[in-house]
Structure formats: C-alpha cells, structure tokens
Amino acid sequence: MLSRTADNLYWLSRYVERAEYLARILDATQRLSSLPLAYVGSTNEWESAVATAGCATAFFKQYDEANEENVTDFLAFSTANSSSIRACFEMARSNARSVRTALTVEMWDAINGTWLELKRYGNGPTSREEFSRFLRWVQESSLRYDGSAYRTMLRNDAYWFSRLGVYLERADNTARILDVKYHLLLPADERVGGPLDYFQWAAILRSVSALNAYRWVYRESLKPWLVADLLILKEEMPRSLASCYEAIVRNLDQIAGSYGRQGPAQRQARGIRTRLQNSRMDGIFQRGLHEYIGEFITENNGLGGAITEQFLI
C-alpha cells in the first residue's frame, strides 16, 4: 500500500488514542484535586498533569500558573497546543479524510461524527459537570473508533498499521501515566504508604481502568511496586507495556509475513519486548521507576522512528 496511506492510518489511530489518554489524565487530575484542601494541604496535581502529558515547556510559554482552568483549557481545547484533545480529533479527522477509501464506513462515521460533535463543545465547558461529560464523551468516541476498526476492517496491512499506531501510542501513554506519581509531590508531613500516597496510586489505577483488575490479580492493598508490576509487566493487563509490546510484535510479524521480509522495526520491537519479559520489579525499583520509564519512553519513540523509516516514508 501507499506509504502515505499507511502513515495516515497509523497517525489517525495515534491521535484518537492520545485524545483518550488526555481525557484520562484530566479525569484523574480532577479526582486528585477534589480531595479536601484541609486534608492534603498544598498540592500540585494540575502541574503534574501538564508534566505527564509531556508538554510543560509549551504550557508555561503560554501561562504563568498551572491551575485547573489553564490546564483544562490547554490540554482539552486549546488550538495553540498541537496535542490538545481538540487538535488530536481535528488531525485524526483530516487524516481520515485523505484516506477515506481505506476506512470502513463505520470508522469514518465514528471519526467524522466525533469531529462534528466536537464543535458543540465550543471553547470549553461551562461547569465541572459538563466537563466530566466531555471527558466521558472523549473516551467513548475513542472506544467507538477502536471498536469499529476492530470489528469492520479487513485484516491486511492497513489494519496492522492502524493497530501499530494504537499500541505504540498506548505504550507511551501508560508509561507516562505511571510517571505521574513521580511528579506528584507528597506534602512534607505525608509519609510514603500513607493515606494520600494510597489515594494517588488509586487515582492512577482508576485512570487506566485498572483498579478492579488490580484487586483481582493481587488480592491485597495497593502497593506501589504491584501497581507498577501490573502496568508494566503483566501481559494480561490490556494497557500494560508488556501487553502493548505483545501486540506490537504480533502486528509487525503479520506485516513481515505478508511482505515476506523482516526489517529493523521488527528486530527493535522484539528487543524491547524481550527486555520487558526479562525485567523484575525489584530490579526496576532499585534502579528507579522514573528512570526506567524514561528509558522506555525513549525506546518506544525510537521504535516509532524505525517504523516510519521502514514503512511510512
């Protein structure tokens, strides 16, 4: 297929996935910030949201303070931020339009419907309730797109490239969400393992729809290393890095099989997957979770580059 078509499909999926991720971060942040102030003292969850989204520099060029209003505007509705939810949906729609014939009717309806609906939200919601509805709608839109791709696309390279976009973006997002905790400050009088610490970990799990999964898998109270274990190493956890890489390798293998040749992207993806499979939680925590995640994000980006290089240009 045309490289441009594959590139469009790949990025279309990435943008939709990213919009969902931003909605999840905003959702979690809203939850964190709704703790009574008297209880937590002064915290910085809105600043951490910007850091987690990976756009702190761009944010502080535009705003002085990371408060609810500014961060919400910047991550959800801003036209100045090329990675806001709005920008993601707009770019997804424009990619979809230029590969219209490579999409199924259901996929097109999902993405075009989302784009039309987006206009109804104008420049932002007027109340917290409305904003919550908006965040839910973003997640539902992403589910609808993902579901229609999964259920209606022919299983050929177009499908595999679109899936690669989903999993590469999702791996990046899960890693970043896990890193939220690094950016969240615990007030001086709060201890690690204390109630606020617990609450923060729970919010992270909930943001990736994994709180119940945690209970089913570990059957014990929240422990940071187990949360990390779930989101990094557990292949049965659909958003975990291990699960994303299982899918990335599988889709790259499908492509290699159908094209009858391997390339650097396949090798690189398998390398990352092997390292994930060989990782142990105690090792990760000894070296530092934040450092481990930082390295993973760099490797994941590197694979994105290799895929682009090998197939998309």
Add this chain to the structure above:
Amino acid sequence: MTAAFDEMKGHDGGVRPAYGELSRWLAEIPPDVLDYRRREAELLFRRIGITFAVYGEADAQERLIPFDVIPRIISGAEWRLLEKGLTQRVKALNLFLKDVYGAREILRAGVVPDDLVFRNPAFRPEMSGQSVPHDIYVHIAGIDVVRVDADTFYVLEDNARTPSGVSYMLENREIMIRLFPELFARHRIAPVENYPDELLATLISVAPHSAEREPTVVLLTPGVFNSAYYEHSFLADKLGVELVEGRDLIVKNEIVYMRTTQGLRRVDVIYRRIDDDFIDPLTFRPDSVLGLPGLMSAYQAGNVTLANAVGTGIADDKAVYSFMPAIVKFYLGGEPLLKNVPTWRCREPEHLAYVLDHLPELVVKEVHGSGGYGMLIGPAASKVAIEQFRAKLKSAPNNFIAQPTLALSTCPTCVDAGVAPRHVDLRPFVLSGRDRVRIVPGGLTRVALKQGSLVVNSSQGGGTKDTWVLDG
C-alpha cells in the same frame, strides 16, 4: 427560435416509442409518491455520495448537485448512431493530436491554419516530435452532445483534457435502481456499471512497451482540496488502483515510482486529474506543488503513460472545434456522422461582421473558456449586456466564437409545480485504448432546472439525470 423538441412528446405531442412505458408510469404514479421518492433520493445521495466526500463541511451543501429522478431515455437505434459518431470523432481527435505534434500534415495541407495551433496557449511545444505510447492522446473524452430534433445530434464541445462527471453517471444509476426497481423491471436498460472495468482495461492497454506484464496504474489527484476530489477517490476505489498525490511519487532514472510500505514500486500508467500546467514544476509552472518534478522526463523517455496525454487541450479549443468536420474528413475520409454546431470564428473578418450584426440571436463563447462562464446568450441578454459584450468582442475578436442559439431538446423533469419539460444535454464518456474504443451506453445527462434556461452547468443551476439506453 422554434419550439424545442421534447424527447418524450416530440414536436407534435404524441408519445415517442422509447418513452411509452415511462409516460404510462408517470401517469400512474401519484404525485405524493413521486415527491417522496425525490426526497429519498436526496437523502441517499447525501449518504452514499457526500458522506463519502465531506459531509459536515460548511460547503457540502453546494457540492450536492440536484438530481432529477425522471430518467432520460435514448432508444437503441439512436444510441447506435451516437456510438458510431462518437467513435469516429474521438478517432479523429487522436489522429489530429498525433499529427500536430508530429508530421503536421493537416497544417501543411492548409486545412487548419497553423497560427491557430502554434499561437494557442493549449499547444505544448514540449510535445512536438514526441511520440506517446500507442499513439493515443485522448484516452478519456467527454463529448458534449445536444439534440435539436428526432434525427439531429450536434457535438457542442469536445472535452479532451480531464473531463469529469462520470461518478455522477454511476451514482445516478445506483440511486435509480434503489428507488425505482419497478420502473427498471418495465424496461431493458443497458448497464453502465461496467465503466470502471472498461476504464481499467483501457488504461492497462496503453501501458508503455517497457512495462511489466501486469502494469501498475494509479490515479493522480491534486488532493483533498480539489473540488473533484470526491470523484477521484470514488474512481480510484472502483478501479482498485492507488489514489496518489504528487508527493507519493518519485522519478529516478526517468522511471516513475510510488512510495509504498514495501519500498518503491514502478508506476506504468498515470490517470491524471491534474492539468498540464501543474503536472511537472520542472517543465511547466515552477510554483506547482501538486505535480511531480521530473515526470515529463520519464514521459518523454517513454517510461510512463499519461492519460490523457500532455497537450490535448489543443483539440478541445473552441476555435479548433469549428474545424472538426474538416478534421474528420481529412483523417478518416468520410463525412462526420455527428454534426458540429455551425460556428462563426470571430478571428475572421467576415464572420466577425456577421456576428456583430446578429448578437441578439447568437451565443458567443470565449475560445478557451469552459463551465458556461464568460459567454453571451443573445436572446436572453439585456441590451446593455449586449453592448458591453460588443465592446469586449471588438477589442479581442480572436478570443471568441459565435453559434446560433440552439433549441436544445427537453425532457420531462420534476419541478415544484409537477412534471415539466426542461432542456438537457448529454456527456458520454469515450474511452480510447490500444485495442479499441469503448463507450458505456449512456453518459451524464445535465438538465437546466430553470424554466426556459439553456445553461446546464452545475455551477449555474443545472442538475443531472440518469440516462437510459434501451437494449435492442
């Protein structure tokens, strides 16, 4: 101007045989049912048509060309006549192009004045002495035909560059079959659905000699912002070929490749929907970002076929048009089967004098114009407009031709007040391959929806109809 010929009721009001069933059906169908189906047709068009393109966009409304649900019917005998005439005409167009870019016999014989060719902006000197694969220049022609009575068809225009509208021909049929199955059951209608197959066969047949056994065909579009993008993606989809933009292609060692996920793949035939001017910034407009740098070098080396060829605009120029009867005779010997509308060339003093004397009864057109713009329709124009046009005409007579105002035939058409006759034209699509000429029976019928209007262009209030050619 005499009363127009109605394709259903002729001149005398008696129903013509091809329209027998339709006329009975029109008498039977309750007006509210017809009205309901009309609205349903519009909904369907939005769904299968516009959703495909850009529904939701602010200008989507404008892109919906009105569709009239009453079909236009052509009898089998009429079609055979048209088919022969169109084949002859397009063969002559191809021979003419081969000649003006080659031996130039027709110019030396004085049949066509050479300044009309060499000083014509559509003439491409780059193509002189250049052969094209299988000597075919116009692979896809849209020949606009009008009818004035039971026996007479005129060719109004030869569109030999990148004629559009075929997606409407296909979609109109699709919608009619869905909405009026009972009407179809009462007729034997020749299919048009095989147009994409015929087009693909044509394109494959003209692959360069150096191409592999299964040549790769692509459709080159200027991109999503082009007003005909919808048709481009529709056709690419039906043809099963890649819809490419200039940036998807690259020229290496005078061979065109497209960038695919499996690396570079050679392209043999390009069905291009980009004008000559924009096709290669190294040869034509250097500011074009739509084309492919180096495409002309690959083309001149004979490594790729462009459909249509570069420089075909010289054949659909309106001043050259007036020589078409002579051109047909020069190359093919016989009389042209399809008539030309009598045309006065304002570049010739006697013609100009006649035109200036008869402006109120003539249609005056710009030689290089299209889409119904920049023309004067004498009988419909005000005195002031005629005088303004007179000044324009005198200052640059070379730019104009004039024709009598034709009483275009009419067809029954749904209008607000019920069913009434409206003027129509016909654009059949003529495909020329190495092996033969292919014409899908029918074409795009355009209808002037305003009462009395002769302008069928969609940009000026025209609509379309499904065109039925009866089998047998």
